[in-house]
Amino acid sequence: MFGFNIWDLFVITLYLLTITSIGLYTVRKIKTVGDFVLGGRKFGKFFTTVRDFGLGTSTDEPVIVVGQSYAIGLAGMWYSLINIVSTPFYWLIRPWLRRMRIYTMGDFCEMRFGSKYGYFYSFAGVLKSTLQLGIVLKGAASVVAGISGGILPVWAIVLVMAALFILYGAAGGQYAGVITDSFQVFFIIMLSFLLIPFCVVKAGGFTAISNSLPKSFFQLVGHTGVSEMTGFFVLMAAIVNLNGSVGNPNAATVIGKTEWETRIGMVNGMILKRLCTVAWAFSGVFFAVVHPGIFNHDQVLGTAIASIFPVGLVGLMTGAMMVTAMSCCVGFMVIAGTYFMENFYKRITPDKNEKHYLLVNRLASVGCASLGVFFALVFPTLVDLLKYAWVVPSFVGMAIWGSLAWRRTNRYGAWATVIAMATIQAVCAYGFKLPFAVTAVIYLSIGYITLITVSMLTPREPEERLDEFYALLHTPIGQEDRLKYARVKILHY
Amino acid sequence: MTSKDLETLKSELPVLEPEERKRRLREIQLPLSRKIIKHPDFEIAWPEKVSVIGFLVVLAVCALIVFGTWFLGQLLS
Numbered sequence: 129m130f131g132f133n134i135w136d137l138f139v140i141t142l143y144l145l146t147i148t149s150i151g152l153y154t155v156r157k158i159k160t161v162g163d164f165v166l167g168g169r170k171f172g173k174f175f176t177t178v179r180d181f182g183l184g185t186s187t188d189e190p191v192i193v194v195g196q197s198y199a200i201g202l203a204g205m206w207y208s209l210i211n212i213v214s215t216p217f218y219w220l221i222r223p224w225l226r227r228m229r230i231y232t233m234g235d236f237c238e239m240r241f242g243s244k245y246g247y248f249y250s251f252a253g254v255l256k257s258t259l260q261l262g263i264v265l266k267g268a269a270s271v272v273a274g275i276s277g278g279i280l281p282v283w284a285i286v287l288v289m290a291a292l293f294i295l296y297g298a299a300g301g302q303y304a305g306v307i308t309d310s311f312q313v314f315f316i317i318m319l320s321f322l323l324i325p326f327c328v329v330k331a332g333g334f335t336a337i338s339n340s341l342p343k344s345f346f347q348l349v350g351h352t353g354v355s356e357m358t359g360f361f362v363l364m365a366a367i368v369n370l371n372g373s374v375g376n377p378n379a380a381t382v383i384g385k386t387e388w389e390t391r392i393g394m395v396n397g398m399i400l401k402r403l404c405t406v407a408w409a410f411s412g413v414f415f416a417v418v419h420p421g422i423f424n425h426d427q428v429l430g431t432a433i434a435s436i437f438p439v440g441l442v443g444l445m446t447g448a449m450m451v452t453a454m455s456c457c458v459g460f461m462v463i464a465g466t467y468f469m470e471n472f473y474k475r476i477t478p479d480k481n482e483k484h485y486l487l488v489n490r491l492a493s494v495g496c497a498s499l500g501v502f503f504a505l506v507f508p509t510l511v512d513l514l515k516y517a518w519v520v521p522s523f524v525g526m527a528i529w530g531s532l533a534w535r536r537t538n539r540y541g542a543w544a545t546v547i548a549m550a551t552i553q554a555v556c557a558y559g560f561k562l563p564f565a566v567t568a569v570i571y572l573s574i575g576y577i578t579l580i581t582v583s584m585l586t587p588r589e590p591e592e593r594l595d596e597f598y599a600l601l602h603t604p605i606g607q608e609d610r611l612k613y614a615r616v617k618i619l620h621y
Numbered sequence: 622m623t624s625k626d627l628e629t630l631k632s633e634l635p636v637l638e639p640e641e642r643k644r645r646l647r648e649i650q651l652p653l654s655r656k657i658i659k660h661p662d663f664e665i666a667w668p669e670k671v672s673v674i675g676f677l678v679v680l681a682v683c684a685l686i687v688f689g690t691w692f693l694g695q696l697l698s
Contacts, residue, residue: 202694212687216679220672338697346698348691395679402683406690535662595646598664602651614645615637 131276136443143447144292147454150311151296151304161485162620164301165231165466166383169621175306176384176393177400179459182309183378185316185401186456187449188267190408194323194432195425196357197412201345203357205409206365212402213366214373218394221373223387224532225380228600229618232463233380233528234471239597240531240589241539243475248546249524250471253377256520257464258496261457262503265289267426268453269504274430275446283505289454290501297458297497298490305458306383308451315448320404322445326436327414340417356564364565367572368522374532375525378463386605460500465493523549526575530583532601535594541583549575 129137158164171179189208196204228236234253238246269285296304331337344350349359373379384390408429415432422428433445469489526549527542549571556567588594596616603610611618637645657665668676 202690205690209687212683215683216676219675219679220668334697343698346694348687348694391675395675399679399682399686402686406686409690410693533663533665535664592643592646595643595650598651599646599649601664602666603649610649612634614649615634615642616646616649 131279132446133439133442135439136446139440139443140447140450143444143451147308147311147451148292148296151293151308151458152299154296154300154304154307157303158299158301158486160482161466161469161489162231163303164486164489165462166381167301167303167306169383170385171306171383171389171393172385173389173392173396175310176389177396178309178313179302179306179383180394180397181313181316181400182305182397182452182455183381183459184397185404185452186264186267187271187453188263189405190320190449191267191271191426191429193405193408194412194415194429195427197409198416198422198428199425200350200357201341201413202348202409203350204412205405206349206357206362208405208408209402210362210365211369211373211398214370215395215398215402217370217373218398219391221379222382222384222391222394223604224601225374226382226384226387226390226605227603228380229620230380231470231620232467233375233377234467235619236380236528237524237542238471239593239600240537241527241542242589245539245542246471250467252520252524253467253471254464254496257377257460257467258500259503261460261464261497261500262507264453264456264460265501265504266507268450270426271430271433271449272446274427275434275442276430277434278427285450286501286504289450289457290497293454293457294461294494294497297461298494300458301462301490301493302381302383302459305455305462308455308458312448312451312455315444316452317400317404319445319448321407322441323411323432323436324407324414327411327418327432330436331414331417337414337417341413345413345416358565361563361565364568364572368519368568371529371572372519372521372525374528375521375523377467377521378459381459381463457497457500461493461497462489464496464500465489465491468492468496519553522572523553523575526572526579530579531597534583535598536583536588537579538583538586538589540586541579544582545575545579548578 132140157168160168162168192207193205193209196207198204225236228239230236230239232250232253234246234250237249265286266282268289269282272285273280273282296308300307328334328337331340349362350357382390384393411432412428415428415436419431419435422431433442437445466489469485469492473488473492474485523546524542527537527545530537530541552571552574553567556562556570557564562570599611599614599616600618608618608621651664651666653659653661655666656663657667
């Protein structure tokens with residue numbers, strides 16, 4: 129039925145309904161906007177680990193990595209593993225962002241660069257989060273479509289998943305995402321590695337795999353003219369991602385109780401994700417021996433699951449992947465809705481009560497989720513979407529990095545950097561059709577020069593604003609009495 | 622932090638005179654001696670021991686993941 133064995137369909141339905149019910153159950157815990165947006169920041173190391181792993185590990189990435197590794201070899205892992213360069217920096221950055229005591233990076237930008245830049249960032253934050261939601265949905269739907277042998281259309285799967293995650297996401301918010309992630313994180317890890325032994329057995333062992341594939345399939349980087357994933361591409365994509373790591377709209381989604389939980393959760397979650405990424409890459413390479421000749425690379429993972437796993441396990445894998453994507457989508461829909469509520473709606477109607485803002489946040493999240501569903505239905509391929517997701521945060525990330533370290537970084541520098549980088553990137557990538565890595569060198573260099581030059585040549589930010597900002601940044605969580613002593617405004621403890 | 626502490630922190634305090642507020646804001650700033658670059662425009666503090674050790678450990682784990690993958694690739698090629 130629908131391209132699935134009846135038992136697989138039963139397992140998928142059971143899995144989806146169980147997780148949706150758990151998500152709906154968490155509605156009892158949601159009393160304030162803070163509960164909805166960040167689960168009240170009550171979580172310890174385990175929950176922060178599973179949430180950061182869950183929010184960072186969506187179905188689109190295994191789809192891309194397995195698909196690209198199937199096509200070009202192990203080098204395909206860089207489509208996700210590129211962020212490994214940023215991973216050690218998370219250990220340093222996360223406590224800083226927790227200390228800002230904010231819900232969104234829009235708040236950060238407003239504090240540092242004024243309200244206009246805050247609005248701009250918040251608008252971009254809504255767009256980026258919904259785009260990311262679209263990527264995740266599209267990725268999961270492509271896998272399920274592949275598993276069903278193309279019988280289930282991608283749009284129908286997108287709509288079913290959207291209906292379920294919007295339902296429990298609007299009820300339980302980020303809290304629901306954390307709890308559902310904690311139920312299924314073990315499935316995600318287990319299933320990430322499970323394709324490998326099945327593929328090896330089907331392929332006839334490691335020797336058969338080694339003899340069937342060209343040597344280039346086992347290299348970590350490709351060569352110019354053969355594959356896009358050259359050493360230069362990897363290096364530049366890593367720098368672009370490091371620049372964008374603080375520019376991502378979800379950078380302020382910090383749910384840990386203290387700085388310690390926050391940094392442990394993020395780093396553990398990301399290392400787990402990197403290990404899973406390596407497993408996806410090997411799965412893709414090995415499946416190229418088992419089942420060569422798939423031209424739509426977004427459907428390789430789906431085909432692998434359908435053709436290799438026994439009945440029951442196909443359903444479990446499909447269900448786990450759908451729920452992973454849904455949980456991630458909940459995160460993005462809540463983040464996007466929070467940008468709307470916190471950085472736009474609250475500015476227009478500042479005197480409403482907590483209940484009112486909670487309702488608006490829920491409605492805004494549903495609206496943003498619908499926009500993400502639209503993106504999932506109209507964009508052509510996942511790799512196209514992923515490159516947009518890499519590039520855009522780096523435009524704003526540069527000024528945020530600068531603002532953390534250098535007092536002279538100002539709103540003029542931030543605006544000029546975004547305009548210069550976006551223009552140069554568009555001209556190089558779409559006008560001159562330069563390769564990604566060359567484009568990155570040009571627009572990143574111009575971005576740094578613009579930020580420093582414009583910030584030096586234009587008026588400084590008011591000293592009092594800077595003093596408040598750096599007081600927040602340098603005051604550890606738990607020492608809020610110092611901030612109170614100097615009457616520093618704390619947005620959200 | 623208990624919810625009682627949080628309520629205490631959230632409670633309104635009397636507004637300060639601008640000069641007094643400025644003084645207190647300066648008082649809680651990072652001292653120049655704790656900055657990596659001893660210049661008033663730079664705000665990078667010397668990291669705590671836990672930050673340095675943690676950073677190096679995570680860096681080593683990441684390097685191990687990449688090296689391990691490369692090594693497995695070599696074994697298979």
